[in-house]
Amino acid sequence: MEIYNVPEIARDVFWVGSKDWNRRMFDALVPLPQGTSYNAYLVKGKEKTALIDTVNPGFEKEFEEKINLVSSLEKLDYLIMNHAEPDHSSAIRYIMDRAPDSVLVTTDRGVKMASLYHDLPDTRIKVVAEGDSLELGGKTLHFIEAPWLHWPETMFTYLPEDEVLFPCDFFGAHTAQGVYDEDLEDLIPLAKRYYGEIMMPFGKMGAKALAKIKDLNIKIIAPSHGPIYKNPRRILEPYAKWTAGETENKALIVYVSMWGSTELMVRTIAETLLKEGIDVVMYDLAVSDTGDIARELVDSRAIILGAPTVLAGMHPLALYGTYLVKALNPPAKYGVILGSFGWGGGALKQAGEILVPSKMEVVGTLQVKGKPREEDLKKVEEIGRELAQKMRI
Numbered sequence: 001m002e003i004y005n006v007p008e009i010a011r012d013v014f015w016v017g018s019k020d021w022n023r024r025m026f027d028a029l030v031p032l033p034q035g036t037s038y039n040a041y042l043v044k045g046k047e048k049t050a051l052i053d054t055v056n057p058g059f060e061k062e063f064e065e066k067i068n069l070v071s072s073l074e075k076l077d078y079l080i081m082n083h084a085e086p087d088h089s090s091a092i093r094y095i096m097d098r099a100p101d102s103v104l105v106t107t108d109r110g111v112k113m114a115s116l117y118h119d120l121p122d123t124r125i126k127v128v129a130e131g132d133s134l135e136l137g138g139k140t141l142h143f144i145e146a147p148w149l150h151w152p153e154t155m156f157t158y159l160p161e162d163e164v165l166f167p168c169d170f171f172g173a174h175t176a177q178g179v180y181d182e183d184l185e186d187l188i189p190l191a192k193r194y195y196g197e198i199m200m201p202f203g204k205m206g207a208k209a210l211a212k213i214k215d216l217n218i219k220i221i222a223p224s225h226g227p228i229y230k231n232p233r234r235i236l237e238p239y240a241k242w243t244a245g246e247t248e249n250k251a252l253i254v255y256v257s258m259w260g261s262t263e264l265m266v267r268t269i270a271e272t273l274l275k276e277g278i279d280v281v282m283y284d285l286a287v288s289d290t291g292d293i294a295r296e297l298v299d300s301r302a303i304i305l306g307a308p309t310v311l312a313g314m315h316p317l318a319l320y321g322t323y324l325v326k327a328l329n330p331p332a333k334y335g336v337i338l339g340s341f342g343w344g345g346g347a348l349k350q351a352g353e354i355l356v357p358s359k360m361e362v363v364g365t366l367q368v369k370g371k372p373r374e375e376d377l378k379k380v381e382e383i384g385r386e387l388a389q390k391m392r393i
């Protein structure tokens, strides 16, 4: 049998998850430059044993062996499902088939979601609601409903005796590296990227969940992806800012350029903003990792889109980027749209149609035919100065 690392994160609480070092995409949408982990935890009480979440398809055997290193899967009593997405729930059937007396514990919404993926008889499901608890003998599992983090059914589980919070996806990071937060110096940028990709569309629900847990004593945060926080404040403090939509004096520029005209325009506005004392981050959508863009969306006060026209509309990469920005619901207050075309425009109108229903104020737009001339670049500079003035307020 392979010898696995099964760390005891608190007294009789074990990490029994899996590390997926080589996974490079999640949901066919989110790039994973450092892979990810599927964290699951075994909690041993004096009388009962509970498993909190499971693992991604393909890791079932390893999961079983890890559980058996510290307990007996056959004697498992409860399987807590904090979230029904298959990266955490897909091994439910595998586990429950091997633990004949085990019962799935989840919310009413969780039961409905689980029924979409698993075929479990009602006799093996226990429905819990906000504030319910489960006694394991010297250890209590307390349930906190935290919907939309990241699906409608999500909940947190809290273990008061050891002051451990199991928030599933919330507070996560996509990386296979490290066991504890102190192992990764650059963890918060990774967590920020994850927040932008996965949690930002539900920022208001995140703020509500933070309010629910604010009076809990929390010594350890054990999320379902990435390292376990022995220093909870390290992630609680940035989450308070991110869920509140606090922005920095920073402009995010995302653009595509076919022959350099749109690039000249965005570089001009970047220089103008820098002269005005505004931080700038710039990504060419043709070569950039969308996770980096998602990270910068979390606290950028302005977004500048550079989108050339091709085939009577936006360049497809700019269209994708614009759609993604809208869907991720960033807190940016201001927007600018710049672009160029050869014989017939269209990108600017299309970008405006996508972005106008968002809460961003579009401070300026400019579309030029061919290579930008000096007077065009002067207009770009004017837009940049106006944007800077608004951003400083």
Ligand code: FEO
Pocket: 083, 085, 087, 088, 150, 151, 169, 224, 225
């Ligand atoms: Fe990690 Fe929403 O699943």
